[in-house]
């Protein structure tokens with residue numbers, strides 16, 4: 377999909393979102409920097425849990441039609457920020473707009489209907505429902521939702537048919553059509569991630585927020601997931617994703633926002649951010665000598681961390697990605713997988 381403006385009916389400016397090289401930020405990348413075309417603008421958003429400042433974001437803008445990665449060490453506040461922006465949690469302070477509409481205090485359901493949807497770190501597909509039933513749940517207006525619709529069965533039937541058709545189309549696109557009538561509980565971790573992403577698309581969103589889309593995905597599905605995420609952008613959507621896998625970040629992100637201890641500590645294009653000292657400090661602690669942006673930097677870091685008894689390298693211990701598995705030619709590596717404190721279910 378592309379953006380077209382016209383004069384006297386003739387298209388004069390066409391932007392292909394995949395090849396658009398216009399600057400994302402108005403100036404140099406820095407925490408809270410202004411974007412040329414933001415879809416989300418947040419101010420002074422904070423959330424405390426007891427004595428912990430889980431989120432303390434002064435200013436954040438998410439660029440429209442781009443893929444933005446939100447990275448940071450465990451406990452940095454990434455998921456909490458997702459929860460706040462999408463109405464799944466309430467901040468102590470703050471305001472934020474999605475396409476100019478103020479969302480503070482709005483329920484998650486209404487936020488989704490406006491076109492801002494999210495997936496979860498631990499998928500929320502309903503195991504005891506079939507794949508197609510899960511998809512139908514994603515539709516913004518369920519037939520039978522309103523008594524009035526139930527009374528007018530003609531309208532009800534048409535809408536139901538449309539929803540099922542849309543769901544089937546998405547299942548085919550995500551190669552889940554053969555699982556249409558299987559219980560979601562029978563799907564693999566990766567297939568559930570795909571189902572959750574497909575279900576999120578039922579409301580034809582403008583902004584798709586993915587919380588650790590690669591976690592729990594086996595290497596066979598990794599490339600397919602990456603392609604689906606890139607396709608969202610090609611189709612005109614904006615993507616914001618939380619991810620620990622640095623190769624994935626470097627491979628598909630146009631812009632990277634780094635959080636540490638609730639704050640935004642760096643922002644910029646992936647290559648720049650990975651060379652940023654604040655990012656290296658936040659991620660690596662003692663491993664200051666490694667340049668994440670340099671060729672071989674990740675491999676060097678992997679070796680250093682492997683030699684460090686306190687570090688757990690990669691997701692292989694969690695059975696997520698095999699060591700040395702390949703994502704589009706690059707070996708996978710997760711730099712931040714220190715033990716997480718246990719956290720209540722979202």
Ligand SMILES: Nc1ncnc2c1ncn2[C@@H]1O[C@H](COP(=O)(O)OP(=O)(O)OP(=O)(O)O)[C@@H](O)[C@H]1O
Pocket residue numbers: 425428429430448449450451452453454455456457716717719720
């Ligand atoms: N419901 C909650 N109750 C109490 N503390 C919480 C709750 N949710 C999050 N926290 C705390 O808030 C901080 C931020 O957590 P959050 O899950 O947002 O971090 P994160 O960056 O998403 O981490 P991860 O990468 O491990 O998912 C952590 O210290 C966490 O323990």
